[in-house]
Amino acid sequence: GENVEQHPSTLSVQEGDSAVIKCTYSDSASNYFPWYKQELGKRPQLIIDIRSNVGEKKDQRIAVTLNKTAKHFSLHITETQPEDSAVYFCAATLIKAAGNKLTFGGGTRVLVKP
Amino acid sequence: DGGITQSPKYLFRKEGQNVTLSCEQNLNHDAMYWYRQDPGQGLRLIYYSQIVNDFQKGDIAEGYSVSREKKESFPLTVTSAQKNPTAFYLCASSPPGPDTQYFGPGTRLTVL
Numbered sequence: 251g252e253n254v255e256q257h258p259s260t261l262s263v264q265e266g267d268s269a270v271i272k273c274t275y276s277d278s279a280s281n282y283f284p285w286y287k288q289e290l291g292k293r294p295q296l297i298i299d300i301r302s303n304v305g306e307k308k309d310q311r312i313a314v315t316l317n318k319t320a321k322h323f324s325l326h327i328t329e330t331q332p333e334d335s336a337v338y339f340c341a342a343t344l345i346k347a348a349g350n351k352l353t354f355g356g357g358t359r360v361l362v363k364p
Numbered sequence: 365d366g367g368i369t370q371s372p373k374y375l376f377r378k379e380g381q382n383v384t385l386s387c388e389q390n391l392n393h394d395a396m397y398w399y400r401q402d403p404g405q406g407l408r409l410i411y412y413s414q415i416v417n418d419f420q421k422g423d424i425a426e427g428y429s430v431s432r433e434k435k436e437s438f439p440l441t442v443t444s445a446q447k448n449p450t451a452f453y454l455c456a457s458s459p460p461g462p463d464t465q466y467f468g469p470g471t472r473l474t475v476l
Contacts, residue, residue, distance in 0.1 A: 251423075256406075282464075284464045284465075286467075292469070292470075293454060293467040293468060293469050293470055294407070294454070294467050295467075296464050296466070299464055339406060339407065350395070350458060350463075350464075350465070351397075351409065351412060351422075352397075352407075352409075352465060353409075354406045354407045354408075355406060356405065356406045357404075357405070357406045
């Protein structure tokens, strides 16, 4: 089955700096890679996703890049703000017509220091 | 994800008791999922269902059971066979086709 590794497990950045989180996956058939943000005690919320036919996707201060050859994808947050402090999870799956079975990375706790 | 509800928000169980966690969605999603999250850890899949009256085991199904009698509902029972059930339980659903999963607010289960 799929295995997803995520690094680093914790990341502390100064407000305004950039944050980068990296994930690797094992199943070359995986074709969908979402990123979730989870604040303390809350549900994970989708912040951005990328499909295997795209190399990069941006949404304001957030971007995700995908390298299918190397089987890794990364989340980039620019101009970090205190409200970016949370745990971020990457995931990977092979999308099928009847739903998908996500495999999650272990999470990265991001702390943005004002 | 506002259309996915879980109840109760907090649940306390005595050792040896079975408890059932509720998950309901009004998004007309076909697929539903149950995850377990331990403190400081990632999400691990317990069970998932792609269609009514059908479900499959995830990575940590032992000690848990589910049913899917209605499209809107996917309850999870934590049985006494689950030796360490204290955790945060998250339900999710996804629409047909290439789309992501949307999570409910979660149930925090504590064994006393």
